[in-house]
Amino acid sequence: MSSEPSGIPHPLSHRVPDLGALELLLAVARHGSLGRAAREVGITQPAASSRIRSMERQLGVALVDRSPRGSRLTDAGALVTDWARRIVESAEAFDAGVQALRGRRDSRLRVAASMTIAEYLLPGWLIALRSDRPDTAVSLQAGNSAAVAERLLSGEADLGFVEGLAIPEGLDGAVVAHDRLVVVAAPSHPWARRREPIDPAELAVTPLVLRERGSGTRQVLDAALAGHGGLAEPLLELASTTAVKAAAVSGAGPAVLSELAITEELASRRLAAIPVAGVLLRRDLRAVWPTGHRPTGPARDLLSLTRARPGG
Template identity: 85%
Template sequence: MGNAEGPTGAEAAGTGATGSRGGESSAAGIAHRVPDLGAMELLLAVARLGSLGRAARELGITQPAASSRIRSMERQLGVALVDRSPRGSRLTDAGALVTDWARRVVEAAEAFDAGAQALRDRRDSRLRVAASMTIAEYLLPGWLIALRAQRPDTAVSLLAGNSAAVAERLLAGEADLGFVEGLSVPAGLDSTVIAHDRLIVVTSPGHRWARRRAPLSAAELAATPLILREEGSGTRQVLDTALGGLARPLIELSSTTAVKASAVSGAGPAVLSELALGEELSAHRLVNIPLADVQLARSLRAVWPTGHRPTGPARDLLSLTRGV
């Protein structure tokens, strides 16, 4: 008995002597010394059912796998836990004590899981999307209808603005996922390209450009006062960069719909996304003016704060955009 108790006392003394110095290594190694939850659940099932075979069936594993898991647990702890016989399986005294500890660990794990699920449910109950105007008006409605079919209980709010405003919303934590149209990704955001778009020059049928035979040059477009989106919009950024500068705007408006309506009224030429002009071009309310020497192409991107890949409803919405 003295020899048996000696090492235990020495170990206890050693643990106390190391104090905080040994605490870090103890915490780091606990996963290697404590059985995993699956093994604990198996031991609890054996205690409840009195049979290793019945416990294995309840947990959906084979009896050999269950036996191997119990033996591994016994080796890990250094004590026998289960006495096996033709009449069934019975816990040893040590096994009964370990089972009591295991029950508390499993109950704590179940409480942890329930809390984590509550956090996921709270996250999944809403989705805040920020999108630049063209995407908000012409692409997002279809994506959100498809998302509702997948997640009918998720409430979605949409904040529409220019690309600069979308970046501000995301960085301030006011949106879970954003969509922008500019040439570059705003600082502090990660992105993925979801579609490609083209800007085209349009006028009303009565404008003099509608009767011209030669394509419009980039220089002539740059020198002409246009109906434009406001500073900070992706459309304005692409146009300004491609032309190397713009004349003073004829009119400056904050939405694609407003720019389009002004062009239809004959106020002047405008440059807009091809996505936004299908109906007006088909009905001949606007005329596409060919460009000679410049391509106004751009990428549409989904964006999110750097290092925070979308999860839950935001991840599902992102996956729906891949079909564009």
């Protein structure tokens, strides 16, 4: 059998004291007094005496000689103190390094969001976050829900927001707001002059101005009309909510847009909302993150803000 080291680290001996006990021993060495050492580390003198005795039993050697004139380290105590000083200094360096890592993590936040959330909800949430964390630099990448999932899973984003029917595979999430999709058209379109709602079958066979496949809007619409023959080939397929809205306002054709995105256009009558009977076009808006990696630092704070300031 080989006697060479296996490379597997051995567990620490039960005789190694904890850091608190070592810090107390160093304080005794500095002050020459158990009472003053106890005050420095924030415990009572009886508790300090008990901890020193416990450490002496643990190590099997006497560390401190106590007398009316004070407390003096034994020869063994002086040697143990030298070793303890190195351990405590290493622990302090470890703690400083961890704090630096935490500070670096907390100095930036990378957010990925689907288009509607990025344009109409996140600005308010990020303004509130800046009030709480003025030193955190935030970057925002907008794309469809599929792109948001890809960025999170590849480590390119710390927190995401999506609009689809379900949480993408590989992610966990929480509902932060609700939204309704609305069929809209320019006031000159025949649908805008109808008194009765259109039915799902007519909506399904009509070429519409739509977001691209992979967007949350498209997922909800596909699912809602699946039982009515599915969506017709789009009249136009555009990559942003703003582009879809502009096309609808120009009279290109009917479109389906988030209620959040069309408030001004409906109020100014540049678009008309078209009632649809017998189909539910509501959806949940979710914050998402990689499974098993719940948000921390500024990502956690932003998630809390979305719940305190819901968007819908």
